[in-house]
Amino acid sequence: MTHLPPPPADLLRDAALFLDFDGTLVELQGHPDAVAVDTRLAALIDRLGDALDGRVAIISGRPVAGIRALFGNPHFAISGSHGLEVAWPDGRHARAERPAALDRIVDQMHTFATATNGVLVEEKPLGAALHYRAVPTAEAAARDLAATLAADAGLHLQTGKMMIEVRVPGADKGTALRALMQAPLFAGRTPVFLGDDDTDEPAMVAARDLGGAGILIGAPRDTAAAWRLDDVATTLTWLETATESLTA
Incomplete structure (x- = not known):
């Protein structure tokens, strides 16, 4: 470095x-x-x-x-x-263009966030993100879920600071x-x-x-x-x- x-x-x-x-x-x-x-x-x-x-x-x-x-x-x-x-x-x-799969992804992210106190879902026009800044212990589960959702829908997995996003590729x-x-x-x-x-x-x-x-x-x-x-x-x-x- x-x-x-x-x-x-x-x-x-x-x-x-x-x-x-x-x-x-x-x-x-x-x-x-x-x-x-x-x-x-x-x-x-x-x-x-x-x-x-x-x-x-x-x-x-x-x-x-x-x-x-x-x-x-x-x-x-x-x-x-x-x-x-x-x-x-x-x-x-x-x-x-927004893919239809994002609606399903948002629903599954909200289900995860409801079951994981402190995780937030950010809905975007061309993606959806899980924020786990308030609960760092949820990082692995959030990343696993996002990776699965991205792979299933053929979308891009975007990493970031204390967040993981599924979004349109390209x-x-x-x-x-x-x-x-x-x-x-x-x-x-x-x-x-x-x-x-x-x-x-x-x-x-x-x-x-x-x-x-x-x-x-x-x-x-x-x-x-x-x-x-x-x-x-x-x-x-x-x-x-x-x-x-x-x-x-």
Whole structure:
């Protein structure tokens, strides 16, 4: 495991900035619905968008509608559901088709959660997740169930921090970043991606392969990132400093 330095304040010059949400811009919570966007974060993203001429996007495992609701109809691009949907500020919205098997999967996950106090089910347009942060001892059973459900339905098994998700295959945060970089808004710029989870690693790789870099948020671990910041608080402070550097 290699020690990674913090990113320089001027890293975002001529950049296209791609941001994970949970664990990067906001602290992880026991339930996804407990997360909120405060005035500091909302203002920061607005300032970044202005300083980068709109070259800011959020790439999240949350659905597009969830990110939109948190930011209040924002003026930046969003790739949601691990790259399975994308929305643009002008109203364009593309999304993969939802398989019928997800309804059965959601029912079986709820049955499991009812029998396992503390486990939460997160329903998404293109997937369903079991969160066991409140009951870590349920990890093995949750992962076994999700693996069986994914295999039976021919869907993708997505790991994450204290959660396991069954979702539509065919995309990840790396394919999302590559697709966004082909859009005129981002094309020709240097991609910089910030993320904390193993679900973010494909985007770290994509940013690196396209001549940019990833920034890992959190404790040191094996990663394709070139830089690291300690936590959400440090990340917000660095983004504010980087914004000031862009406008200096």
